[in-house]
Amino acid sequence: VRPPSALVALVAQLALVSSISFGGFPTVLPDVRSFVVLTHGWMTDEDFTNIFTMAQAIPGPNMILMMGLVGWKVWGFSGALAGATATFAPPCAIYYAAFRLWNRFRDARWQRSVRAGLAPVTVGLIMASGIVMARAADTGWPAGVPTIAAAVVLLLTRLNPIWLLAAGGLLGGLGAL
Amino acid sequence: LPHRRRPAALTFAGLALVMLAFSKLPLLAVLFILAPSSIAAAALFSAAYR
Numbered sequence: 001v002r003p004p005s006a007l008v009a010l011v012a013q014l015a016l017v018s019s020i021s022f023g024g025f026p027t028v029l030p031d032v033r034s035f036v037v038l039t040h041g042w043m044t045d046e047d048f049t050n051i052f053t054m055a056q057a058i059p060g061p062n063m064i065l066m067m068g069l070v071g072w073k074v075w076g077f078s079g080a081l082a083g084a085t086a087t088f089a090p091p092c093a094i095y096y097a098a099f100r101l102w103n104r105f106r107d108a109r110w111q112r113s114v115r116a117g118l119a120p121v122t123v124g125l126i127m128a129s130g131i132v133m134a135r136a137a138d139t140g141w142p143a144g145v146p147t148i149a150a151a152v153v154l155l156l157t158r159l160n161p162i163w164l165l166a167a168g169g170l171l172g173g174l175g176a177l
Numbered sequence: 178l179p180h181r182r183r184p185a186a187l188t189f190a191g192l193a194l195v196m197l198a199f200s201k202l203p204l205l206a207v208l209f210i211l212a213p214s215s216i217a218a219a220a221l222f223s224a225a226y227r
Contacts, residue, residue: 030198
């Protein structure tokens with residue numbers, strides 16, 4: 001059983017990163033992984049990627065679900081509730097408070113610059129998140145090949161990702177990964 | 178992809194990728210460095226195009 005300070009630290013970290021999650025919560029996954037796996041050792045890379053995969057495979061708000069599962073792993077049911085709440089409550093509060101101001105100046109030149117400036121940074125953060133998660137999940141080249149293949153297929157075609165998930169699951173089920 | 182014709186946008190996307198995935202800098206540091214400079218670059222380029 002971990003001390004209550006572990007739960008407080010997790011909630012504080014999730015609240016902080018969710019408040020700066022430009023482009024959605026996936027952009028802060030490298031930071032969350034670093035915090036729970038490398039800094040505190042609350043779970044292994046395998047645990048983290050398993051939770052990520054489980055959350056991605058289930059419909060709905062998957063990052064809230066994922067952080068709920070991370071919280072569960074750290075501090076049980078209370079950790080799950082606290083983790084999920086810390087993921088959605090701070091950004092919701094910020095958006096609610098900032099929306100009127102943001103909307104009032106929606107045609108302002110400075111706001112166009114802010115949007116045009118933040119968009120590429122966000123794209124880079126999302127790609128970085130993908131690389132960090134792939135590194136954590138892929139323990140060798142047999143697992144790396146499907147990752148690269150999935151990225152190439154999604155970039156070049158309009159195939160529904162569910163087929164790639166099914167193919168990955170099939171390969172894993174057959175013991176090929 | 179919508180930003181592929183903006184060299185400054187590609188540069189900032191690449192920097193964000195490298196700083197977070199390979200240099201392993203904390204997200205806060207990456208954002209504090211890149212967000213203001215990317216916004217400033219976007220403002221400068223939009224002023225130059227006008």
